[in-house]
Amino acid sequence: MAEFRVLVVEDEWLVAEEHRYVLEExxxxxxxxxxxxxxxIKLIETExxxxxxxxxxxxxxxxxxxxxxxxxxxxxxVFVSGYTPSDVPEMLRAYPFLAKPVVATALVSALNKMLGQDEQEFG
Known part of the structure; x- marks a missing residue:
């Protein structure tokens, strides 16, 4: 699955590192x-x-x-946020959403689904 590259956009360093760890694993x-x-945007345009x-x-x-x-x-x-579903800006409500703290298996499952992959064993 290493051919799939996931952009992580997160302003809390510890959460970003947790996402990195989970996804790399x-x-x-x-x-x-x-x-x-x-x-x-710079990464979206160049990577x-x-x-x-x-x-x-x-x-x-x-x-x-x-x-x-x-x-x-x-x-x-997929959006991964501490917002409650009702706090998500209306223009973003139509998109996939996972609430923080996100369970590792839920994050991996959401990505696999978006990428059309069979469910992978995690952990």
Missing amino acids: AGFGIVGPVPSVKLA AISAAVLDIGLNGETSAPLVPHLQHRKIPF
Whole structure:
């Protein structure tokens, strides 16, 4: 599965490192992690990315501006956020969402599903 590269956009260092660990253990390659929209756009434009894991709230901004960039390149994504479903901005509610703290198996499963992969044993 290492051919799949996942962009991680997360402003909390410890959470970003946890996502990195979980995804690497599941066999994904990691792009980032990065803590801002600006840095994420740069990676989306310059790196080969198979899927993305996005925090919604990023140091006073939201990751909403990333959606059109990802959609233009046909990169599937999932939001992983501490927001409750009712706190998710309305324009983002139609997209896949996992609540923090996210269970490792749920994150891996969501990515496998987006990438059309059979479920992989994790852990």
